[in-house]
Amino acid sequence: MQTLAVAEYLNFRHAANALGVSQSSVSTRVKLLEQDLGILLFERLPRGVRLTEAGRHFVEQVAVGIDHLDHAVKTAGLLARGEQGHLRISAYALISNGFLAGLLTRYRKMHPDVDIDIAECRAGDAVKQVRDGHLDVAFVLGAPDIPDCHSKPIWTEQLMIALPATHPLADREGVTWADLSAETFLVRHNGTGPQLHDLILLRLAECWPRPLIQRFNVDRLTLISMVEQSYGLTLATETTSQIRFPGVVFRPILDKPGSVVFSAVWSPNNRAPALRDFLDLAKKTSR
Missing domain, CATH: 1.10.10.10 (Winged helix-like DNA-binding domain superfamily/Winged helix DNA-binding domain)
Structure with missing residues (x-):
């Protein structure tokens, strides 16, 4: 000097x-x-x-x-200090009035210089990427117990069924699982599709006739469009139901589980300050 x-x-x-x-x-x-x-x-x-x-x-x-x-x-x-860096997230949906979209909006205002990458993939693939260090945090349906990862329930949403407006159940205020036992369900191969597939089987395991579940490699909006065209019904969350789809109505499922929880999953080995601040904000917001 x-x-x-x-x-x-x-x-x-x-x-x-x-x-x-x-x-x-x-x-x-x-x-x-x-x-x-x-x-x-x-x-x-x-x-x-x-x-x-x-x-x-x-x-x-x-x-x-x-x-x-x-x-x-x-x-x-x-x-x-977490004022710069990268945050890589796997998210099931970023609908403007949903919890996750609001959380990201608040985080970006607080940390404008942190770059955020968002991906959508199956829960199992997302957890694997968290383990491998390719993702910082994955939001998954349910409250999984993963031995080598941390997880915490962050928010819950009402579980809904998407029906064609012409469906006999569309005039009801809500439906039960028993009402749906003979229906054809549409689920996606990716995103939350596999978890919703398992949820349908669990809830209707003792019902007869057994439900028909068809799986498609499409995005969420295409699946809802298929419901409108009477291919079948599909499960949705409260956030998704707030989007207006012509010819589709959403009705709450009245019996258990009436709501579904979404959890954050992250690696205990990931000490990134950006992740730390994001998780702190998510926990505060969820309260």
């Missing part, structure tokens, strides 16, 4: 005053550096100093290195 100060002020006394040290200390440090390098950095003049050609080149390179170091230190500090 003393050498850069002398290069800036071209005067040992002025450089010493700027650094708050003695002139002799600055002069000694520069002289020792010149001896170590085996080159003359400054020409001593009656009034101040002048950089040699070698000195000018040396100072330029050192200044660049210090700028890089300063940037690295600042960036490391921002990352350590």
